[in-house]
Amino acid sequence: MSKLLLGLLWAFAAIVVIFVVSLPINLQTHLIAGAVILALMMAMKLFRPEGTWRLVALALGTAIVMRYVYWRTTSTLPPVGQLENFIPGLLLYLAEMYSVFMLALSLFIVAKPLPSRPPMPMAEEDLPHVDVFIPTYNEEAVLLADTIAAARAMDYPPERLTVWLLDDGGTVQKRNADNVVAAEQAEERHVELQKLCADLGARYLTRERNEHAKAGNLNNGLAHSSAALIAVFDADHAPARSFLRETVGYFSEDPRLFLVQTPHFFLNPDPLEKNLRTFEKMPSENEMFYGIIQRGLDKWNASFFCGSAAVLRREALEETNGFSGVSITEDCETAVELHSRGWNSVYVDKPLIAGLQPATFASFIGQRSRWAQGMMQILRFRFPPLKRGLSLPQRLCYMSSTLFWLFPFPRTVFLFAPLFYLFFDLEIFTASGGEFLAYTLSYMVVNLMMQNYLYGSFRWPWISELYEYIQSVHLLPAVVSVMLNPRKPTFKVTAKDESIASNRLSELSRPFFVIFAVLLIGVAVTAWRVYAEPWKADVTLVVGGWNLLNLIMAGCALGVVAERRERAATRRVKINRRCQFGEEGNWLPATIEDVSVNGCRVQVHGKGITGMIESGRASVRFAPLSGGDPAILPLDIMNSEKSGEAVAIGCRYVRSLPEHHRYVADLLFANADQWSQFQSSRRRNPGVLMGTLWFLRLALFQTSRGLVYLFRGMRSAREQKGRAVSGART
């Protein structure tokens, strides 16, 4: 009853706002209202509003956005009579309306994200059996060893936990490939991984043919196993000890629960973070999704499966004959299907796995192309907005998740729209300079403020735009192609273990430089036109300003595609764990400061260390978090550095025995809290103003870095060519 009343009240309030917003007031009134609302939103920001006040601030922002939409719709479209203006004008309008629509969906989803869920402890004897699936295709054994070891080390009764390595790189089809070398490699892999599994206490499973890619592989696993729950980890996603304890409990609470999803936490930076050096200080790209959006989706029972780091119920999967494989994003597709059949999902907002993400720009784009194409396929084949069985909020949520990937279209339009005016003199936006300033500027600033209110500490200003821009350039053709041929794209495994040996430009960097050059010409044209055509300087300046904004973005992107050499193959994680350093019979007290997949850094106290350093070999002894006997992990000493009483020693693991993998996993993955700590250290909201200034500085620097890489690359290419020519002469 009170729900109905509140609903009516809400509808009334919404109608009042729409009425007030759609009054055809004059420019001055709008300008003042815009200024008042902006001032209010800024003032409220100081009090870090929560709950109702946050929603009031968002409502204020929404009002300005709606006023912009009203104005844009009623007064700015070019007359239909002028087709050369009307068509690009309409495109721009549609692009803007798409952005506003996506903002509206986001507002719905993250209006009130669920707070973090309390854990659901279960009695030991009630714990269900769990099958852990680790699908693999071409990953190296060492990487798999860590994951398997971490999975095996999870805090769970061992008799109810089965770890399956689902190998698609050693299928019968691969082993009998026509290419002898490939067949040989597959055979070797088949044998090697079987041994690894046997050593680490996991089960190895492969199949006849590589059908339906990852979904087919998982379904093969389903067919050969029997536990009530399935946990899925990507080959490079190693779970923490507490993973199952934190997730399994929810299944007993809700018998219709099909999914518990947890965030993906990455130990290495993505190419943007690496090349702009923001990994340590700025929240990662996916934190917006896992930190806010999934929690928002969870409120509407629409949190979806992200392919890894999740637990699923076999009973639910059997209803749909396993994982769906129509699209190349089987995870989301499976979730849509099960949600539409009345199954529920839950999201646990705590990083419980650590993994790797693509390190090069090319593989990053490859991964995003797959996501974009897969989501387009889901949109095409499942069309969530009209799918039977989904609740209205779920439809909206899936609509947002899939339509999001259309962003390359509006991005492209925004990029080129000012050039229509600057180069071809087309008036695709009929407004005076003053109107443009009053409406568009207030809209843009309010938009930034709203983003800040919604995602504040998870996403800094302009970073979304930067990510969208760098993806758009290559995603646009990918999305267009999937629209034309929805069944064509095939699943490609994203490479995540590449490293970059020297500073270089990404192989996909060329279009970014071309775009940058074109926009730069746009700036020159702006200056020339302001000088040569003073009678329309106001419009030229406004459009030129827009173009300049695009140029700043494009310049920053040059930095993203100028890939830095990376020294450490993987990132180090600070753990500060007590241990002993030395060798049998001679143990010195020490602290492991940080660890990576390959090695660690140990701070050793006491004398007698010098001899050990000279020998170049040592071990660390520590108590594993999983309990049991103290672990002894042999090390190669790579370097040392004296600091006061103590010596800091850099070491590399020597993994000679199977349990060494377990020890590394224990150091690196066992404790999930350290990841949470790392994340929260980056979650800082710089605010719109400081964030914008920071971004401007960043963009300026990155532009110059990108250009330096370009010229250096051109020079070395010339030198190589010169060498080749002189070589030919001799």
Next chain:
Amino acid sequence: MKRTLIALMLLGAPAAAQQQPFDMSPERPPAETLSPPAAEQEPVAEPAPETGETPTAVPPADVRRHLLPDGALTLSGENPSRSWAIHLTAAQAVSAARLHLAFRNSVVVAPESSRLRVFLNNTLVIDRPVQAADGFVPIEVDVPPALLRSGRNEFSVRVDHRHRTDCTVASTYELWTELDPAGAYLSFGDAAADTFVGLTDLRALAPGAQGKTRIEIVAPAMERENMTAEILQLVQALSLYVNQPNQEFSVSRSPQAEDANLALRVLLGTAEDLAPYAGDATDNAEQGPAVSFRAGAESVAPTLLVSGRRRDEWASAINQILAPVDRAAGSRRDALVTENWRAPNAPMIYDRRSLTFAELGIPSQQFSGRRYASSFTFAIPSDFYAASYGEARLMLDAAFSASVLPGSSINVYVNGNIAASTPLTEQGGAIVNQLPIKVTMRHFRPGLNEIMVEANLLTEQDETCLPGAPSDETPRFAIFDSSRFVVPDYGRVGQFPNLASTSGTGYPYGQADEPVAIILDGDGASLSAAANILARIAVGAGRSIPLSSTYSTDAARQQHAIFVGAVNSIPQGVLAQVGVAEEARTDWMPQDGNPGAQAPDQTNLDEWRQRMEGTGLSDVQDWFSETFGITLEMMRFAPSDDADFNPASDDALLVAQGLNPSGTGVWTVVAAPTSDGLKAGTEAVSNFRAWERLAGRVSVVQNDMETVTSEPVAAFSFVESQEPTIGNYRLVAANWLSANILSYSLLLVLACLLLGTATSGLLSRLGRRR
């Protein structure tokens, strides 16, 4: 004519290259430009009646029919033109006639390339160089036989001016030709042209040599009986027939001295009363109500007798006069009738409407000068309430040639105020098709409005401006009559007080069914003054307003009322009711001398102050208010209260309006310091030009009898004037909020507060909660 027009319309579509009369190629000789509408003679509709007279031989002009309705007519700019209607009696139409004009022009007009053309019923009757820089030059031509018609005739003057030496846009403002009202008339050979026969001939009443239509009403019994309401009823009826922009009534007990410029004398009263003045003409009044022109008048002006045996009979005679021209209250008008001084009539725009230039009287035209200007009129109802937010549009079909440089512009003026300026930014010529130009409604006012479209055309040729070079007649610009004026639905609600709507459409009196109380101070002068005011109100309203004469304020407490009198004779309490300080009774003394002698110094001081302070912050302020038009006084939540108005000593006449004490009607006070001042002041506002400047809650006419200033209304009372619809409420709200800017912000913030709170409440009950 028709063919050229069609060709022009085709030009709107870029396809018709072959038949373009508007040819931009330079090698062809100047195209035979659009000749003015009447180059080809139209057949005259009515055959000339057989009178046996030879129309060519026009005897010396005895009977004159003056032509200029509004005094001297100045035509300025490069292509000015003006049309209006002239009503003639049947006798005038058949008589042989000569057309007389007298004109002079600015010395800078180049006679060899400037022409004055006059058309009568679309027939060219005068076409001659503009060469009268030294003084008025009379022109005389015979009007071709059978050209004049009984009833409505159309008269138009068209001038093409070129400057002798200068080629700038600014120089075009120095170009003018003036027609002298005394020298502009038709002279008729037939003495019968002077006789008026029936009521319809009242329409043919002509202005005098000063361009003023004077009507004298003689009511011998006016002091004996209270004839006020009836006299004013008669005045209204006559004004609706005559409908001249500059008409002046006087009411007296006995005929005044003969005046050659008197247009009509009306004798009103019982046959007995009128006998001394009308002689045997009152004979038919012996049988009952009678309206007749007095035959064989010895007076110069025609004399109309309105008489009967008793009061009720002459009163019903008034109603006979009124009946053909009256209009029921509340019926809609299609147009405001202005054709007696400006044709075509101004169409009424009540709501969303789109009018082509053809309908508005702007023909397709090509233009080879520097500043094209053309204007049209339209009318807006009295409950117009969209000045703060409204926006109309001009959808322009035009073309400009390759010689037109960017930096040229199209400007739109509304009632003389700049409302839009659109730069032409394309180089190399262009044809624009329905180019939208937003025209703010800020300067719209109830009643008649004028929009002027002006194209300032810059060319390289003009920049060089070779002295003595023959003027180039290659068209640079063309405007097509398929262009449109588009008005959206706008807010409509009646506002009290609002002198602008009273002057524009006689609101609210024009809509009254119940008699409007008229309260005079009992002086003959105040009756003449009231006659002038009511004549204008009736013309604005397009109908006569029912009146009841009273001396008591109490009787008018619940009513609409009009008070006319010297300021100290206005009843107690009335001044306060219309927002005028009671001290005005004693303090407001007439003063001769220079009107507004103080003002220039004051503005100079302000200017100096601004100039001195014009740095730093105020620059930003200036930029801000220039770009966005925001000033500090606009920043308000609600209108402030009006302070009482105190007229200054150099004010000659005061017109003030306010609600009646019960809030159910509107009181208007017309007052002057003295009775003489009242007469002079109301005669001044009986000229349409002054009348239409009345606005706000108080307007004053200054001593020069020309300057009208007004006090804006801060707080209106609103009166529902429409069927209540959400659409109209929305527009009214939009206008109110656009005028009270901060209220909009407040409203928006409150609405958002409500929405945010409701959303929060709803979200805590929808979806998962933990």
